[in-house]
Amino acid sequence: xxxxxxxxxxxxxxxxxxxxxxxxxxxxxxxxxxxxxxxxxxxxxxxxxxxxxxxxxxxxxxxxxxxxxxxxxxxxxxxxxxxxxxxxxxxxxxxxxxxxxxxxxxxxxxxxxxxxxxxxxxxxxxxxxxxxxxxxxxxxxxxxxxxxxxxxxxxxxxxxxxxxxxxxxxxxxxxxxxxxxxxxxxxxxxxxxxxxxxxxxxxxxxxxxxxx
Amino acid sequence: xxxxxxxxxxxxxxxxxxxxxxxxxxxxxxxxxxxxxxxxxxxxxxxxxxxxxxxxxxxxxxxxxxxxxxxxxxxxxxxxxxxxxxxxxxxxxxxxxxxxxxxxxxxxxxxxxxxxxxxxxxxxxxxxxxxxxxxxxxxxxxxxxxxxxxxxxxxxxxxxxxxxxxxxxxxxxxxxxxxxxxxxxxxxxxxxxxxxxxxxxxxxxxxxxxxx
Numbered sequence: 168x169x170x171x172x173x174x175x176x177x178x179x180x181x182x183x184x185x186x187x188x189x190x191x192x193x194x195x196x197x198x199x200x201x202x203x204x205x206x207x208x209x210x211x212x213x214x215x216x217x218x219x220x221x222x223x224x225x226x227x228x229x230x231x232x233x234x235x236x237x238x239x240x241x242x243x244x245x246x247x248x249x250x251x252x253x254x255x256x257x258x259x260x261x262x263x264x265x266x267x268x269x270x271x272x273x274x275x276x277x278x279x280x281x282x283x284x285x286x287x288x289x290x291x292x293x294x295x296x297x298x299x300x301x302x303x304x305x306x307x308x309x310x311x312x313x314x315x316x317x318x319x320x321x322x323x324x325x326x327x328x329x330x331x332x333x334x335x336x337x338x339x340x341x342x343x344x345x346x347x348x349x350x351x352x353x354x355x356x357x358x359x360x361x362x363x364x365x366x367x368x369x370x371x372x373x374x375x376x377x378x379x
Numbered sequence: 380x381x382x383x384x385x386x387x388x389x390x391x392x393x394x395x396x397x398x399x400x401x402x403x404x405x406x407x408x409x410x411x412x413x414x415x416x417x418x419x420x421x422x423x424x425x426x427x428x429x430x431x432x433x434x435x436x437x438x439x440x441x442x443x444x445x446x447x448x449x450x451x452x453x454x455x456x457x458x459x460x461x462x463x464x465x466x467x468x469x470x471x472x473x474x475x476x477x478x479x480x481x482x483x484x485x486x487x488x489x490x491x492x493x494x495x496x497x498x499x500x501x502x503x504x505x506x507x508x509x510x511x512x513x514x515x516x517x518x519x520x521x522x523x524x525x526x527x528x529x530x531x532x533x534x535x536x537x538x539x540x541x542x543x544x545x546x547x548x549x550x551x552x553x554x555x556x557x558x559x560x561x562x563x564x565x566x567x568x569x570x571x572x573x574x575x576x577x578x579x580x581x582x583x584x585x586x587x588x589x590x591x
Contacts, residue, residue, distance in 0.1 A: 220479055220519055237478045238471050259454065262474075263447045267432055269482040293505045307432055 171196035174217055174225040176203050177372030180277050180333035182224035184236045185243070186369040187328050191362050192247040200371040204285070236332070237265045240325035250324050260319040264326035271304040276333040276340055284339040298342065305347050312349035316356060323360060331357055335365055383408035386429055386437040388415050389584030390497070392489050392545035394436040396448045397455070398581040399540050403574050404459040412583040416497070449477045452537035462536050472531040476538035483516040488545040488552055496551040510554065517559050524561035528568060535572060543569055547577055
């Protein structure tokens with residue numbers, strides 16, 4: 168049995184944050200596909216066995232089930248000794264960008280992409296409103312990345328893996344990230360990290376196999 | 380000058396999380412009113428001087444500007460020695476609920492309440508959709524609080540102050556929290572903490588003075 172089992176699916180950017188960390192650290196891990204689109208995360212069994220919050224990712228390790236990507240990344244940074252902090256100031260800077268990601272970036276990009284690509288609602292007042300909110304958040308990140316190679320400065324950390332969670336699903340967001348030049352350049356820097364791979368190559372995907 | 384200046388306004392539930400912590404700890408603090416509704420947080424000056432993320436709260440202390448309520452609460456728990464963790468397991472449990480709050484509770488309740496109470500959009504597809512998402516998150520919290528007096532167990536922590544950020548603005552959310560019995564009982568437990576006070580009493584409010 169692998170050291171880490173990641174309960175996930177390729178469509179989940181929140182899961183990708185963890186899959187990418189495990190991959191870049193060369194950890195001994197395997198994905199376990201969760202049938203999100205047929206409601207697995209909403210079942211009592213999933214919520215009792217895996218996650219009361221009804222979400223992926225879930226990281227199973229040492230007989231424990233860990234949830235919330237930000238917590239799992241914090242745990243893995245300590246456990247695997249990479250992409251974490253060297254002092255309390257760095258720890259809080261990582262936390263600051265991880266919270267901004269959960270509040271304004273991955274949360275909103277993830278939902279916008281869900282409505283457009285999976286729920287296929289078409290363009291509605293809600294998608295327009297969400298796109299405006301996503302663009303405000305992307306503009307803030309873009310400005311920050313004009314002065315910083317990565318979220319907290321010169322080196323990649325788990326905060327970057329959190330922020331980029333939904334950004335490699337090209338064509339599914341309905342926002343061209345190339346409009347945000349510093350974000351696009353930062354994504355290229357992440358892609359250049361040794362071992363980087365696309366969510367669809369790291370985790371199983373049901374809906375449209377092989378699509379990116 | 381007070382030890383802590385909280386740049387905030389009473390309408391901000393994210394600011395309230397920090398104001399409540401400072402108040403319950405009996406810290407030496409003062410609020411500085413931010414003119415959010417006339418765009419202060421969107422100015423270049425605010426973003427350069429206070430917060431590149433263009434948000435409140437900002438905690439000014441020791442010549443530093445700290446941002447993101449979850450980071451500030453983490454800092455204050457350590458600095459003031461209350462409502463924090465005793466070990467790494469507790470630290471990660473606090474982080475788990477703080478992230479869930481940022482992702483699904485305060486973020487969504489805050490935006491729903493903004494649309495209904497301040498933007499006064501009336502009931503739209505967006506408010507209906509957001510209400511459904513808020514209710515899903517509240518149901519998860521309600522179930523968790525059936526077995527736990529507070530977010531991480533028997534004692535109040537900064538995770539509770541994060542989660543309750545938008546829940547004392549009675550009548551402004553358009554959701555009656557009494558429908559979630561365990562949430563309502565938990566809010567009463569928070570109100571019973573020595574020194575508790577309402578956001579409108581802790582921070583200046585412009586829009587509708589004295590309203591709750």
